[in-house]
Amino acid sequence: MQTHTVTTPFGRRSMTLGMIASQVTAQTAPEGATVHKWHVFRDIKEARMALGATDRALAILDALLSFHPETAFYGDSALIVWPSNEQLIGRANGMSPATLRRHLANLVDCGLVVRRDSPNGKRYARKGQGGEIEQAYGFDLSPIVARAVEFKELAEAVRAEKKAYKVVKERLTICRRDIAKMIETGIEEGVPGNWGTVHVEYQAIISRLPRTAPRQVLEEVAAELDDLWTQIRDVLESFVKSQNLNANESQTERHIQNSNTESKTESERGLGIKREASGSAGETDNLRSLPKRE
Numbered sequence: 001m002q003t004h005t006v007t008t009p010f011g012r013r014s015m016t017l018g019m020i021a022s023q024v025t026a027q028t029a030p031e032g033a034t035v036h037k038w039h040v041f042r043d044i045k046e047a048r049m050a051l052g053a054t055d056r057a058l059a060i061l062d063a064l065l066s067f068h069p070e071t072a073f074y075g076d077s078a079l080i081v082w083p084s085n086e087q088l089i090g091r092a093n094g095m096s097p098a099t100l101r102r103h104l105a106n107l108v109d110c111g112l113v114v115r116r117d118s119p120n121g122k123r124y125a126r127k128g129q130g131g132e133i134e135q136a137y138g139f140d141l142s143p144i145v146a147r148a149v150e151f152k153e154l155a156e157a158v159r160a161e162k163k164a165y166k167v168v169k170e171r172l173t174i175c176r177r178d179i180a181k182m183i184e185t186g187i188e189e190g191v192p193g194n195w196g197t198v199h200v201e202y203q204a205i206i207s208r209l210p211r212t213a214p215r216q217v218l219e220e221v222a223a224e225l226d227d228l229w230t231q232i233r234d235v236l237e238s239f240v241k242s243q244n245l246n247a248n249e250s251q252t253e254r255h256i257q258n259s260n261t262e263s264k265t266e267s268e269r270g271l272g273i274k275r276e277a278s279g280s281a282g283e284t285d286n287l288r289s290l291p292k293r294e
Helices: 017-025 037-046 055-066 085-093 097-109 149-186 195-206 213-291
Strands: 034-036 073-074 114-116 124-127 132-140
Touching: 034 037, 037 055, 037 073, 055 085, 055 097, 085 097, 085 149, 149 195, 149 213, 195 213
Parallel strands: none
Antiparallel strands: 034 073, 114 132, 124 132
C-alpha cells in the first residue's frame, strides 16, 4: 500500500508551485466520482486551447490513458500508469525522445497529469503478495477525475463560442450578398438615390474585416451592415410602393376615360338611329303629299 505521495520531480527538473497546485487538485476528486475516461478526453481535446495543451501532448495523453486497463475512472482508484518512453513513443504514433519529453512537460504544466517519479527516475510498480499494487511510479491520471467537471464546462464554452462564431459568419455573408445585390438593383432600376455614396460606405465597412477576425469584431461589423441593409431596403420598398400607387392611379384614369368613350359611342349610335328614323318619317310624309296620278 502506498504510504507516501511523491511531490518532487527526479533529476534536474525543478519543483514549481504549479506542480504543487496540480497535485492538490488531483487529490480533491468528489467523493464517489466516476467518469468515462474517453468522454473526459474528448472534452479535453475540445478545450485544449483554453487549457494550453498542444496537439502532440494530447496524443501522448491518449496513449497514457490507453495504458490503464479500465474505461471507468473512480475518484478513489489507483490511476498511475508506468509505460516506458519507448512504449509511449510507439502508441503516440512515433516522435523523438526530445519531443516526447517536451510534450510530457506540457501535460504536467497544464495539470492534466501528475508526475510520480521513483528514486531513480524509472517508472514501475511494486506488487504485494496478493497481486495488488503497493507502490507505483509514473504518471498519475487522477486529474482526469478531479477536473472532469471543469473540463466539461470548458468544452461546452468552446462549443458555444464556435457556434456563435459560425452564426455571425453566416449573418455577415448573407448581409453582404443582400447589400451588393440591392445596390445593383437600385442602379439598374433607376431608383432615386446616391448609390455611389452608398457603395463607398459599404466598401468602407467591409474593408475593416481582417482575414481572421475574432467574433467581437465580426459582431461589430455585422451590426453596421445591418443598419446599412435596413436603409437600402427602406429606399427600395418606398420606391416600389410609390410605383404601385402610380400604376393604380393610371389604371383608374384609363378606366374612367374608357367608360366615357363607351358612353359617348352609345349615345352617338342612339342618335344615328333616331336620325334615320326621323329621315324615314319625313320621306313618308313627302310621299304622302304628292298628288296621285290619274
